[in-house]
Amino acid sequence: MDYQVAIVGAGPAGLAAALTLSRSMMHSVVIDSGRPPRNASSPFVASLPGFDKTPPADMREAVRRNILAYPYAEFLEAEVEGIQRMQKGFELSIGEDRKLSAGSILLATGMQDVLPPLEGLNACWGRSIINCPFCHGIEWQNTRWGIYAHRPEVVGAAEIYRNWTNQLTYFLAPEVSPAADRQKRLQQLCASIETDLPTRVHHDNGAITHAETPDERLIELDCLLIYPHQTQTSLVSGLNLALTDAGYVEVDEGFRTSEAGLYAAGDLVYPGHQNTPTGFHMGNMAAATIVMDICFGTLSCFQNAQPILQKTHLGSSRWHSRSHFVSAERSKT
Ligand SMILES: Cc1cc2nc3c(=O)[nH]c(=O)nc-3n(C[C@H](O)[C@H](O)[C@H](O)COP(=O)(O)OP(=O)(O)OC[C@H]3O[C@@H](n4cnc5c(N)ncnc54)[C@H](O)[C@@H]3O)c2cc1C
Numbered sequence: 347m348d349y350q351v352a353i354v355g356a357g358p359a360g361l362a363a364a365l366t367l368s369r370s371m372m373h374s375v376v377i378d379s380g381r382p383p384r385n386a387s388s389p390f391v392a393s394l395p396g397f398d399k400t401p402p403a404d405m406r407e408a409v410r411r412n413i414l415a416y417p418y419a420e421f422l423e424a425e426v427e428g429i430q431r432m433q434k435g436f437e438l439s440i441g442e443d444r445k446l447s448a449g450s451i452l453l454a455t456g457m458q459d460v461l462p463p464l465e466g467l468n469a470c471w472g473r474s475i476i477n478c479p480f481c482h483g484i485e486w487q488n489t490r491w492g493i494y495a496h497r498p499e500v501v502g503a504a505e506i507y508r509n510w511t512n513q514l515t516y517f518l519a520p521e522v523s524p525a526a527d528r529q530k531r532l533q534q535l536c537a538s539i540e541t542d543l544p545t546r547v548h549h550d551n552g553a554i555t556h557a558e559t560p561d562e563r564l565i566e567l568d569c570l571l572i573y574p575h576q577t578q579t580s581l582v583s584g585l586n587l588a589l590t591d592a593g594y595v596e597v598d599e600g601f602r603t604s605e606a607g608l609y610a611a612g613d614l615v616y617p618g619h620q621n622t623p624t625g626f627h628m629g630n631m632a633a634a635t636i637v638m639d640i641c642f643g644t645l646s647c648f649q650n651a652q653p654i655l656q657k658t659h660l661g662s663s664r665w666h667s668r669s670h671f672v673s674a675e676r677s678k679t
Contacts, residue, residue: 347434347435347447347448347449348375348446348447348448349373349374349375349420349446349447349448349449350367350372350373350374350448350449350450350640351367351372351373351374351375351448351449351450351451351452351636352374352375352377352436352438352446352448352450352451352452353367353374353375353376353377353451353452353454354377354378354426354438354451354452354453354454354455354581355377355378355453355454355455355456355612356376356377356378356406356410356421356454357378357383357384357406357454357456357612357613357625358405358409358612358622358623358625358626358629359454359456359611359612359613359625359626359628359629359632360376360378360452360454360611360612360629361376361406361409361410361413361626361629362409362625362626362627362628362629362630362633363452363454363611363629363630363632363633363636364376364413364419364629364633365409365412365413365630365633366629366630366633366634366637367418367419367633367636367637368413368416368418368419369416370633370634370637371416371418372418372636372637372640373418373419374418374419374420374448375419375420375421375422375446375448376413376419376420376421376422377422377423377424377426377438377440378421378422378423378424379423379424379425379426380423383402383406383456384456384457384458384459384613385402385472385622386402386403386472387471387472387473388402388472388473388481388482389401389472389473390402391405391481391622392481392482392484393480393481393621393622393623394621394622394623394626395623397622405622422440424440424441424444425440425441426438426439426440426581427439427440427441427581428581428584429451429581429585429608431605431607432447434449435447435448435449435450435607436448436449436450436451436607436608438451449607449640450607450608450609450636450639450640451607451608451609452601452609452610452611452629452632452633452636453581453582453585453595453603453608453609453610453611453614454610454611454612454614454625454629454632455578455579455581455582455612455614456579456612456613456614457576457577457578457579457594457613457614457620458576458577458578458579459477459574459575459576460574460575460576460577461572461574462494462496462543462572462574464494464543464544464545464546464547464572465545465546465547466546466547466548466549466554467547467572469549469551469552470547470549470552470553470554470570473552473553474486474549474552474553474554474568474569474570475547475554475569475570475571475572476569476570476571476572477571477572477573477574478573478620478621479506479507479509479510479571480619480621481621483507483509483510484510486510486511486568486569487510487511488510488511488512488513489511489513489568489569490511490513490515490537490566490567490568490569491507491510491511491513491514491515491567491568491569491570491571492514492515492516492517492544492557492565492567492569492570492571493507493514493515493516493517493570493571494517494543494544494570494571494572494573495516495517495518495519495522495543496519496522496543497522497573497575498522499573500522500571500573501516501518501522501524501528501532502528504516504531504532504535504536505535507571508535512535512537513537514535514536514537515536515537515538515539515540515557515565515567516532516536516538516539516540517540517542517543517544517557517559518539518540518541518542518543519542519543520541520542538565540559540565542559542560543560544557544558544559544560544565544570545558545559545560546558547567547570548564554567554568554569554570555567557570576593576613576617577593578593578595578614579614582595582610582614585605585608586605587603587604587605587608587610588603588604592617594614594615594616594617595610595614595615596615597609597610597611597615600631600632600635600638600639601615601628601631601632601635602635602639609632609635609636610632611625611628611629611631611632612625612628612629613625615628616628
């Protein structure tokens with residue numbers, strides 16, 4: 347076995363897991379495609395304690411340095427193209443017939459945003475077109491917001507956006523037709539309501555100035571909020587894992603997937619408050635579960651079992667009793 351754990355994805359979830367695994371003396375490899383991450387177009391990561399308003403790449407690099415302070419993790423820039431279950435552990439295909447093996451795998455591949463067909467969007471995405479008020483709302487407080495309402499969740503969230511501004515223009519997709527009482531409430535909460543989505547945004551070097559309606563009217567805006575639909579990466583879609591109705595990977599409290607030995611953490615399991623601190627939290631929790639499953643389970647499948655054997659005196663029963671960790675009996679490995 348090449349590694350005890352392979353982590354696919356070096357975003358917040360994967361990095362947090364790698365740090366916890368390193369501090370648990372588990373040999374891991376962190377494989378990342380090197381493609382720009384989801385938030386790459388954003389000038390900074392906000393709301394991350396200790397790193398508030400830090401550029402995304404700087405944040406990743408800082409955590410990477412933390413991980414590399416220990417001799418247990420390796421980083422590899424490659425696309426994981428497939429995962430095969432072997433008699434013991436897994437084999438990962440990483441292109442050009444390269445393969446590596448690992449006892450357990452943590453999928454931390456994030457989600458892919460499916461941006462709507464809106465001319466000018468790419469130049470403004472992450473700058474003046476934002477996806478989350480908790481991350482970027484304060485920079486646009488009390489300015490003119492457009493809300494791109496192509497999904498029902500957005501129609502129901504006007505009260506939340508009002509926390510940052512009362513200058514809201516809702517652009518309602520025709521297929522999102524709010525019930526009469528909701529429509530009435532929207533009229534109370536919004537400065538104006540448009541009955542269709544904009545087709546184009548006008549901007550000055552990424553700073554939005556107007557949204558253009560299908561009948562070519564220009565609505566003045568400072569900021570547009572789009573909460574995009576998302577899809578799994580092709581790797582995860584091809585794994586035949588149990589998914590929730592909304593398409594997120596189904597995991598238990600310990601971030602175990604429906605496939606024994608395969609774990610998942612980060613945006614790909616969670617459609618809610620997707621952000622960096624949440625990714626850190628999930629990666630950390632998943633790593634702790636992996637360590638416990640290895641300690642309680644099939645040590646014999648690892649060539650390099652020494653670090654795990656050394657650490658069993660740490661008192662796994664104490665860990666076991668912590669309420670937010672699932673018990674070893676529930677382990678699928
Ligand atoms: C525009 C924008 C701005 C944002 N701003 C903020 C903010 O200010 N504050 C905040 O807290 N959150 C912010 N977020 C949310 C935050 O970026 C995500 O919630 C967080 O990055 C999710 O972390 P993750 O580890 O789950 O996935 P990701 O960060 O998406 O990382 C997944 C990694 O997996 C890699 N990968 C995927 N598939 C493969 C494969 N097959 N092989 C190898 N590697 C693979 C990808 O290349 C990527 O590096 C923002 C999001 C967006 C879209």
